[in-house]
Amino acid sequence: MARSVRLVPALTAVQLALALTACGSGVHGTPGGSGVLDPYFPKAGNGGYDVGHYALRLAYDPDAHHLTGTATLTARATKDLSAFNLDLRGLEVGEVTVGGVTARWNRAGQELTVRPRDDIERDETFRVTVRYSGVPEAVTDPDGSEEGWLRTTDGVLALGEPTGSMTWFPGNHHPSDKAAYDLTVTVPRGLRAVSNGELLSERTAGDRTVARWHTTEPMASYLATLAIGDFDISRSRTGDGLPVYTAVDPAETEASRPVLARIPEVLRWAERRFGPYPFSSSGAIVDRAADVGYALETQTRPVFPGAPDLTLLVHELAHQWYGDSVTPESWRDMWLNEGFATYAEWLWEEDHGGPSAQETFDGLYSGDAFDTEEAGEAIWEFPPAQPPDAARVSAPPVYGRGAMVLQKVRQAVGDERFWRILRGWADEYRHGNADTADFTAYVEEQAPGTDFEEIWEEWLYGEGKPERP
Structure with missing residues (x-):
């Protein structure tokens, strides 16, 4: 098997001096x-x-x-x-x-x-x-x-x-x-x-x-x-005994209470789809929206800018499996975080009387799901597995088009095998790191005989909007 050559970065002046000193004194380390x-x-x-x-x-x-x-x-x-x-x-x-x-x-x-x-x-x-x-x-x-x-x-x-x-x-x-x-x-x-x-x-x-x-x-x-800061603290347990600890700024307590009360429900649903919850506690931190500009999937206790809606709660809790437990090997692999968490939103809707994941996929592909033509075009700006620079590792293609890759895999393998892939991926790399090549190899192992070439080339790595088969 051919291997790529990994370039070694030039030593800083300090490191070079230390290395020379080490050599002079007989130290064998670098x-x-x-x-x-x-x-x-x-x-x-x-x-x-x-x-x-x-x-x-x-x-x-x-x-x-x-x-x-x-x-x-x-x-x-x-x-x-x-x-x-x-x-x-x-x-x-x-x-x-x-x-x-x-x-x-x-x-x-x-x-x-x-x-x-x-x-x-x-x-x-x-x-x-x-x-x-x-x-x-x-x-x-x-x-x-x-x-x-x-x-x-x-x-x-x-x-x-x-x-x-x-x-x-x-x-x-x-x-x-x-x-x-x-x-x-x-x-x-x-x-x-x-x-x-x-x-x-x-x-x-x-x-x-x-x-x-x-x-x-x-x-x-x-x-x-x-x-x-000053927080209202709530401690509870899920039906399975998992501790749930939430900390909410008093200004956000009333608005946050209904959705945070659904954490156990969302976790039960997620375990059915993704496998056992990977950590020993759960919860949330809610600070004032004026103080925090975005939500983040901080491990076991995601952070929200003001009271979250249910969709955002589903997204950040799904990250506990995809992103927090299975963590990207590098920042290039962010779609393995955000594409999966976005797809979790689609599955929640599908399982709770909303549009199916395929209908959501269709709306993104046609552009009907977007308020403006510009927003509809942004999802095709670059392939999800290859953001062009650091400023766009969390741009729309990483989220939406990343989720579309998963739906294409589901189309290719069928629902029964796809659910096994979702759960198996979370189990195979539980508490570890993985990159995009690990994911494509894992999918191919789980569905022998299925041709994924078009999905990887057109949807995962391809430039522009793929032709709809």
């Missing part, structure tokens, strides 16, 4: 890469190691807008390392230790380059601790939306897609490196700190409240969230 060569965000992530666990201890003062943090990462080296990089944007680093021993470090843009006292051998598990503080940033994505550490009316909301998580903790910030998380967050008395996973404890003493959150299942850093 620096890890300062990025994983993502096609749209090449500096995101870092090579040479895999993080298994993040332990974050944070304290936030909203009046001063000041964050103090200690991040301890437990990782496994994937090569012999004389140095390695962490992604961290802004903030001031006070100290770095590796294995409890002070390490040398250097900052260059978002790269925090760490040189431990002793070389780290391949497959060795090591622990790096970074103490940092400062005023966290909000960043503007290539598509113009804001992410990172977003100030709200009464606190803050941290959102990370695609690279905003590096504004509040150092790490390996690429979806291909998933890990478990423990967060301990200290905030002023009267505020709540809400994150992913399960709330282990929440205690108030004096003028401070400390919350401890734990995420067992692997999570990509862009799916980590932290909401600090």
Whole structure:
């Protein structure tokens, strides 16, 4: 089998100096890469190691807008390392230790380059601790939306897609490196700190409240969230005993209550279609619409800008299977997130007295589903598996045309086999990463003898509007 050649990025001056020093002292390791060569965000992530666990201890003062943090990462080296990089944007680093021993470090843009006292051998598990503080940033994505550490009316909301998580903790910030998380967050008395996973404890003493959150299942850093503010908290369980924890800004409580009450119902339906729910808790965070510009499928606890409607709730909960559990290998594979979640909307409508998925498909193809001709044409701007640049990884073709690919697969294999493919895909890559080639190969394995060439060439990778067969 022929393999493509992967280009190695040029070393920075700091990395080159470290490498030369290592060679001179007989150290056999080399620096890890300062990025994983993502096609749209090449500096995101870092090579040479895999993080298994993040332990974050944070304290936030909203009046001063000041964050103090200690991040301890437990990782496994994937090569012999004389140095390695962490992604961290802004903030001031006070100290770095590796294995409890002070390490040398250097900052260059978002790269925090760490040189431990002793070389780290391949497959060795090591622990790096970074103490940092400062005023966290909000960043503007290539598509113009804001992410990172977003100030709200009464606190803050941290959102990370695609690279905003590096504004509040150092790490390996690429979806291909998933890990478990423990967060301990200290905030002023009267505020709540809400994150992913399960709330282990929440205690108030004096003028401070400390919350401890734990995420067992692997999570990509862009799916980590932290909401600090005044929230109405609701705790319940589904019929199967799954904990449901919702945090809602008081201004949105009344409007949100009816739709959030349907979380158990949506999860039951989704399990029938997609297989067992992949996490140990569920819920939602609802902040004021004026403070948050978009919804995001943050793991176990999606974020909504104001009270969501039912369609949006279905979309973000479907992401718990497709995007959060089965996470894209790179940002090029975003259609595996958004196409699947959009198709989940179609299936919900089909199963609840609305138009069938085929009727929805037909409306998109004809343009009848759009308010304007321009919107109808936007879905054909590029193939869903090949966004032209970073600004369009979340553009209409990734959502709508991505869902149309799934409907074409359903047409080709029939309903019974298609349901097995939907559930099997979520099971095969549960808590892992996958790319588009993995998906096409999986579909072909599950439907031997079916010709998918036209679907892949015309609908998944083809330019322009395919001819309707």
